[in-house]
Amino acid sequence: MATSVIHSWIMDSDGVAPTATRGASPELPPARLVIERLDDYQQHHRWVGLPLAVVYKFSDDQGTYLAALITYYGFASLFPLLLLLVTILGSLLRGDPGLQQQILHSALREFPIIGDQIGQNIHSLHGSVAAVVIGILGSLYGGLGVTRAGQYALDTVWAVPRAARVDTLRASLRGLTLLLVLGTGLLVTTALSAVTTGADAYGATLGVGLRITATLLAVSVNTALFIAAFRLLTTRDVGIDQIRTGAIAAAVAWQALQELGTYYLAHELKGASATYGLFGIVLGLLAWIYLAALIVVFCAELNVVRAKHLWPRSLLTPFTDNVELTRADKSAYTSYAQAEQHIASETIDVTFPPPSTDREQPHE
16 A cells, blocks of 8 residues: 555656656645655655665565564573573572573563463473483473574675575574673673562662663673674674674663563552463563564674665665665665575676666565
8 A cells, every 4th residue: 555655746737647857846746846855855864764765675575584583483582591591590509490490580580461371380400310411402402492593683784695605503602602602691681670679569769870871781791792792693794893782782772671560560460460371471471582582683794884875775775676776775676685595606786777667566
């Protein structure tokens, strides 16, 4: 519906789309004049053009589907990873069950509202040494699924040719390294998130200065973790300056998501059941992981748009082929085609003929 409306706006009174030429023309219909002025404005103002380019690339890469892929493997990997964590804690802290529970509770704070019920369903691996070892290896392999999904998503975002992407073994090693890095920072970020919200509801009083400090520290740690994730999950060699902005944005968004969930738990659901049964746990967990995945993918798109200077984009490119492509449009579309290179000897050439009224076909 939206596409047909936009298409009708750019048609003249005879039902023929005008050629896409830059600059106002008195023969153009009023709606087209308005669109061209808006397009000209966003192309010359970074504060509008850059976010629009990120949204367009997110759409081009089917970012919602990439986030859904991460969500699926994240959901499938969560319980094996928690099982692995509980088993390791049970082995290392055998004489201090209280500390085991504190560490597990800290990890589950990453999932406000539903974390407590998840914890009630996670228990350590038991049995013979061989059974425990096999269980640990199986849990670790299952937990690596989310890192492989993340690698696929980031390689897609960066338009890494399929022929250049890492093999399964190296992808698993990168994923294992990332899990170790994330595990190291997990307790710090969750503890700081817990300090910033919910303290008053449980009888603790924190000053504004301490709350702000804890929040800034949490964002700083999260930024470092996102930088590590963006580097380890991308086959392309990316510099910190290329991913720093997206990492900061992801850390701030993640902190806000954490605090909103923790605040809601502390002030609205304290003393009550977080959700209602297994069905509620599943839906809540899927929603939480999906929001986190959207943050990761969108902030990765921001990194790519800035690093490759994929802006400004033409305003009408999602709606019609009959448009004057910008340099950023051509660069983006070229990268999408080149990303489909399956073998190193394959050559992909991309050309862009000028817009023509004879080939105007609206997108369906």
